[in-house]
Amino acid sequence: MTIIPFVIAVPLLVAAALAVVGKWLPNRIADVSGFVAAGAPIVLVALLVTRTAHRMFVYWFGGWKPERGQFPLGIAFAIDRVGAGFALLVLVLLTAALVYSWRYLEEEHYLFVVLMLLFGGAMVGFVLTGDIFNMFVFFELMSVAAFALTAYKVEEASPLQGSFNFAVSNTIGAFLVLFGIALLYGRTGSLNLAEIGHRLTQDGRHDGLVVVAFGLITCGFLVKAAMVPFHFWLPDAHAAAPAPVCVLFSGVMVELGVYAVARIYWTVFEGVLGSFEHSITDVLLGVGAVTAVVGAVMCGMQRHLKRLLAYSTIAHAGCFLIGVALLTPDALAGAALYVLAHAFAKGSLFFACGILLVARDGIDEFKLQGKGRGLPLTAGAWFVASLALASPPFLGTFTGHAFIDDSASADGYWWVPVVLAFATIGSTAAIFRSGLRVFAGIGEHDDPLLSEQPPESKGPGERPSLTMMQLITLAFALVGLAIGALTPLAERVQEAAHHFVDHVNYVQVVLDHAPLAAVPPGEWKTTTSSLVWALVTLFGSALVGFASLYRARAPRAVNDFMARALGPLRAAHSGHIADYIAWITFGTAVIGGLFAITIR
Amino acid sequence: MSVLPYLLAAWIFLAGLYGIVSSRNLIHLVVCVSVCQSATYVLLLAVGYKKGGTAPVFADIPSSRRVVDPVVQSLTLTDLVVAVAVSALLLSLALKVYDHHESLDPGEVTELAG
Numbered sequence: 079m080t081i082i083p084f085v086i087a088v089p090l091l092v093a094a095a096l097a098v099v100g101k102w103l104p105n106r107i108a109d110v111s112g113f114v115a116a117g118a119p120i121v122l123v124a125l126l127v128t129r130t131a132h133r134m135f136v137y138w139f140g141g142w143k144p145e146r147g148q149f150p151l152g153i154a155f156a157i158d159r160v161g162a163g164f165a166l167l168v169l170v171l172l173t174a175a176l177v178y179s180w181r182y183l184e185e186e187h188y189l190f191v192v193l194m195l196l197f198g199g200a201m202v203g204f205v206l207t208g209d210i211f212n213m214f215v216f217f218e219l220m221s222v223a224a225f226a227l228t229a230y231k232v233e234e235a236s237p238l239q240g241s242f243n244f245a246v247s248n249t250i251g252a253f254l255v256l257f258g259i260a261l262l263y264g265r266t267g268s269l270n271l272a273e274i275g276h277r278l279t280q281d282g283r284h285d286g287l288v289v290v291a292f293g294l295i296t297c298g299f300l301v302k303a304a305m306v307p308f309h310f311w312l313p314d315a316h317a318a319a320p321a322p323v324c325v326l327f328s329g330v331m332v333e334l335g336v337y338a339v340a341r342i343y344w345t346v347f348e349g350v351l352g353s354f355e356h357s358i359t360d361v362l363l364g365v366g367a368v369t370a371v372v373g374a375v376m377c378g379m380q381r382h383l384k385r386l387l388a389y390s391t392i393a394h395a396g397c398f399l400i401g402v403a404l405l406t407p408d409a410l411a412g413a414a415l416y417v418l419a420h421a422f423a424k425g426s427l428f429f430a431c432g433i434l435l436v437a438r439d440g441i442d443e444f445k446l447q448g449k450g451r452g453l454p455l456t457a458g459a460w461f462v463a464s465l466a467l468a469s470p471p472f473l474g475t476f477t478g479h480a481f482i483d484d485s486a487s488a489d490g491y492w493w494v495p496v497v498l499a500f501a502t503i504g505s506t507a508a509i510f511r512s513g514l515r516v517f518a519g520i521g522e523h524d525d526p527l528l529s530e531q532p533p534e535s536k537g538p539g540e541r542p543s544l545t546m547m548q549l550i551t552l553a554f555a556l557v558g559l560a561i562g563a564l565t566p567l568a569e570r571v572q573e574a575a576h577h578f579v580d581h582v583n584y585v586q587v588v589l590d591h592a593p594l595a596a597v598p599p600g601e602w603k604t605t606t607s608s609l610v611w612a613l614v615t616l617f618g619s620a621l622v623g624f625a626s627l628y629r630a631r632a633p634r635a636v637n638d639f640m641a642r643a644l645g646p647l648r649a650a651h652s653g654h655i656a657d658y659i660a661w662i663t664f665g666t667a668v669i670g671g672l673f674a675i676t677i678r
Numbered sequence: 679m680s681v682l683p684y685l686l687a688a689w690i691f692l693a694g695l696y697g698i699v700s701s702r703n704l705i706h707l708v709v710c711v712s713v714c715q716s717a718t719y720v721l722l723l724a725v726g727y728k729k730g731g732t733a734p735v736f737a738d739i740p741s742s743r744r745v746v747d748p749v750v751q752s753l754t755l756t757d758l759v760v761a762v763a764v765s766a767l768l769l770s771l772a773l774k775v776y777d778h779h780e781s782l783d784p785g786e787v788t789e790l791a792g
Contacts, residue, residue: 211753211756215756215760218760218763218764222760222763222764222767225764225767226767229771229774232774235775235778235779238771238774238775238778239775241771242704242768242771242772242775245764245767245768245771246698246707246711246768249711249714249715249764250695250698250711250714252760253691253714253715253717253718256718256722256757257687257691257717257718257721260718260721260722260725260750260753261721261725263725263749263750263753264725269749654784654785655698655707655784656698656699656700656701656784659695659698659699660699663695663699
């Protein structure tokens with residue numbers, strides 16, 4: 079497949095060309111070239127997804143394909159089904175976001191298209207590459223584009239701060255990754271994921287260097303994945319960035335951090351650290367669980383809708399890490415399905431926020447109370463998307479939840495379903511509550527527990543086509559809901575996850591041109607316990623969401639107690655970059671220290 | 679090989695982090711981020727160093743000469759390019775912050791909290 083490079087070349091080259099000539103082009107032409115550059119690769123990637131069922135595509139740039147057993151000097155794309163599927167998700171979200179922002183951000187619109195294409199192209203490269211330094215470069219490229227997109231409305235104050243916090247946190251995270259890469263190169267002399275993994279396995283030493291490299295790379299990518307205590311940048315960036323950009327941030331960018339941890343573990347470290355599986359599972363499960371709980375609690379205390387959705391993303395990201403941390407193919411398949419359903423449902427919610435900003439000039443839950451009544455399609459999308467996130471039986475995130483829950487219970491982690499249910503109920507209840515307040519107008523007019531009123535944010539100020547925006551929003555919500563109903567999809571993802579975790583076969587395929595090993599055919603079984611948990615999260619979300627509309631009526635002592643108990647947690651989210659970096663340093667020391675203690 | 683370059687890289691990185699955490703000025707903070715990045719250059723170059731090695735340019739030296747690893751040097755160059763982009767972006771953000779607040783103190787920029 080010599081057309082593979084076009085998947086990233088098209089968006090990146092069109093972005094470069096637009097950046098040069100865009101000034102003299104009408105906005106409509108910039109828009110159309112944006113759709114084409116994001117949409118055309120969808121065909122190629124869809125082709126890759128269909129054809130990676132029983133093979134992997136390894137593409138060596140510039141023809142530097144090594145003979146069998148030869149040292150790989152070139153840079154390769156190693157495309158398996160998980161990577162190709164992720165790339166497809168990125169491109170679909172990117173295209174939808176570009177169509178949605180037609181006339182949304184009128185000023186210097188071509189620059190917005192340029193940045194979006196750079197951002198999307200870099201994310202696609204990141205999931206397709208089989209080279210660790212290449213991964214770092216794409217990581218930085220997508221980060222820089224994301225920083226600039228966050229500060230797109232540069233005339234306001236909060237985008238500046240959001241972007242600054244985002245940029246400094248993620249840059250420090252990238253340095254941690256780079257440190258780890260340098261150490262691995264020092265030990266193995268290679269940058270190819272398969273070759274590094276092969277050499278580390280042959281070498282067999284799991285000494286300080288390997289553990290430090292593992293800790294640094296993992297922590298670096300966890301900054302991107304917004305895990306506690308690295309998560310502080312995420313709500314700031316989401317509150318400030320334009321709504322269509324948030325769709326990409328929440329839907330795929332954060333998930334790429336979790337993807338990177340999984341990819342690096344299974345290609346590079348599984349051979350040498352595989353015997354410490356349990357220690358690694360325990361540490362990562364702990365991080366994921368804390369993240370899920372903190373995200374859900376903070377989510378319940380927001381009234382700025384985009385910030386509320388941002389904390390919900392943190393809660394779900396914690397669940398994704400839990401799926402990866404169990405280190406079983408089934409749980410990994412669960413995480414992948416969960417990411418898929420979450421991307422569409424959360425995307426729909428952010429799109430809806432954009433519509434509220436355009437049509438109702440506000441993003442504050444109380445200011446918007448009852449003002450959503452004239453937007454039936456948006457209201458429908460909001461409630462369908464919250465239903466999808468509540469993990470109801472056979473819909474939305476259900477398959478993802480069920481895979482993770484069942485796999486965890488089989489491994490003896492009985493508390494994992496409880497944490498997943500808590501995160502789901504906490505975050506979905508808040509989304510449901512704000513939806514009822516905005517679109518139905520019910521509930522109290524104040525809630526002492528919620529954060530302070532956010533500063534006024536101007537809408538985009540143009541007259542975009544509301545009908546089309548609403549249709550995209552509703553379509554996303556319906557797709558998110560439908561994903562949980564597709565059992566054949568769940569089975570294909572399960573097979574892809576089995577390929578993903580086969581460390582030995584990955585090395586053989588990339589270095590020795592071996593065929594992809596056979597895996598057991600996917601089999602989707604609905605267990606009673608997963609159904610019970612699905613009902614718990616569904617009714618729990620509805621009840622808690624409804625009750626929290628009237629939280630102000632609770633006895634004073636209860637409200638005071640909750641405010642006191644949650645005060646320190648809220649105070650930690652200070653908005654100061656210095657605090658964030660201190661937390662990142664602390665978190666890296668703790669997680670790295672735990673790895674150092676448990677891996678010997 | 680000597681462990682000194684590795685300790686130096688860690689020291690520079692921690693010094694940069696300390697600078698970020700204690701900074702009272704956004705321009706100073708951006709420079710501290712660059713200090714952190716310098717630590718990665720030191721580490722990369724240290725990884726590729728060979729005792730007695732010379733620059734890996736084979737135009738005027740015999741190919742049997744011992745040379746340092748050219749790969750890490752190109753990685754460092756790539757890293758520098760990334761650093762330029764990030765610093766430029768951060769500095770322009772700092773300028774815009776000054777336009778809004780007439781101040782570069784990160785403690786006074788408090789739009790986002792909670």
